Amino acid sequence: MTVHEALEAPLLRFEEALSELVQSEVLFIRLIHQDLVTAGGKRIRPRLVFLASRALGGAPFELELALAVELLHSATLLHDDLIDDAQMRRGKEAAFRRYGNAVSVLSGDFLLSRLLYVIAQTGRMELVERFAEVAKTLSEGEVLQFQVAALEDYSLENYERIITAKTAALMALCTEGPALLRGEGEEVREALRRFGLLYGQAFQMRDDYLDLMGTPEALGKPVGGDVREGKATLITLLLMERFPEAREILKRKGREEGDLERLRAWAWESGVAAEVEGQIRARAEEAARALTPLPDSPYKEALKALALKEAKRLS
């Protein structure tokens, strides 16, 4: 049985349990779920949980953990629809455009309440504490991103803080969580936490890279969304160092004709695109190396492969 086949059963149980968990008597909450939760995403975070769990020989409450991380992620997407002003999310019209910001935010809160429920089911207060930390970090990262854009406080340091807080911290909980639930020692916990953190950073760096350099067809949304929100990412930060006008383009949120095309052309010609790809690859390889303390298994290899895929992901 391949790793892919081995994950089929837990992912199926995950989908069933998720559908059940987000049932509500309130019609407008059900509508949001069809939209966001049950329509499914790539389920990257639950996959991380199941892979990490199996790499350790199986962890108690892995399903609850998988549900909890996906609920936190989905709630963030719902609260993010306003923030990003994203017209497309998972290739569909964002929920709030149909039902209004109100229902979007409140349905996110509903998902958070289900997260609380599902982690209580594990009876493990340490898990509640870790979710409290990650949720704090995540919200701070999102606000920081907004603040940096508003104050034009662009820096590589802020970029690292943002991707770590808003993406990597939760990924780290996905992979460390099974070790915590098994009561593993610090070496294994640290290895899985570091893997999740580095993988999460590489993942967000890749997303940010594709946001400017990808194709609308592969992304399922228009390119340049970050620029239009005044959000500096690794590629625009490096461009600013070489092309002073890049800062002006970001400040005016790419509003002038040809702004995005100019940024893309500079990135290809100056080698900045290749430099960013190199940094993503380096981060992904560091993630893979972090798993060394784990016993060898097909699941460990699958986690490594997942990270290394970030070096070449196109969508």
Next chain:
Amino acid sequence: MTVHEALEAPLLRFEEALSELVQSEVLFIRLIHQDLVTAGGKRIRPRLVFLASRALGGAPFELELALAVELLHSATLLHDDLIDDAQMRRGKEAAFRRYGNAVSVLSGDFLLSRLLYVIAQTGRMELVERFAEVAKTLSEGEVLQFQVAALEDYSLENYERIITAKTAALMALCTEGPALLRGEGEEVREALRRFGLLYGQAFQMRDDYLDLMGTPEALGKPVGGDVREGKATLITLLLMERFPEAREILKRKGREEGDLERLRAWAWESGVAAEVEGQIRARAEEAARALTPLPDSPYKEALKALALKEAKRLS
């Protein structure tokens, strides 16, 4: 020492602990706190916790419980600023008008993460479970309110569901929580839960009554906010039964000249205002009676007095 004096010390500790709990390195989160959290409200929910705790002879973790209920309430206000389109909240400009909806929603999420942290400190998983239930009920109540307005699905039954879910359920946790933390038996828990539920309903009924029938000076905001959002409350529901045009006014969200004045005049003249006041008084008295199983004490009397005040509160 009066009850009022006895609450001074715990409320002071509460303010200090709250300020500490919501510290953040992120500037924009700190701004929201000055606005909403540390500027203080009436702290009705923490007061309920301290009174209920003392009526039982003191409960462990009463401070943590008081912090948790206020954090949930404050997060709801932050997520509600968008929803209500309220221009004024606690007499100040609503946070989101200054910093944008994004920061408002995300700072609410930050508060929810601190709620998770503080309930984890109690080490009591049953409390986590109760917060999960109440947070679910609360978000469902808020969405239901939005849904009822959008679908013009006005009914007394929906009104009861909404005030119970969005206000009374949390108040019930405020008063039941200390009994839970002390490990009290079902009779005491039920008495305090019922008190909180009935008091919360009376409280919301009073708020809704004042929203139309109060004065802008006492309220610190313009009257008629609910009508302008198409939200039916007890008074408009009863008016609709007697004056068919009241339904039209609600549907058009009081947009025509003199709409609000018409509703108010009908309410005074037809006796509907007095009827609503009578229903609030009856609910408050039922709340007071629910406390019968508790041992007599000045704190029990203070809880009763708090409820009975709803019969005549003007702001």
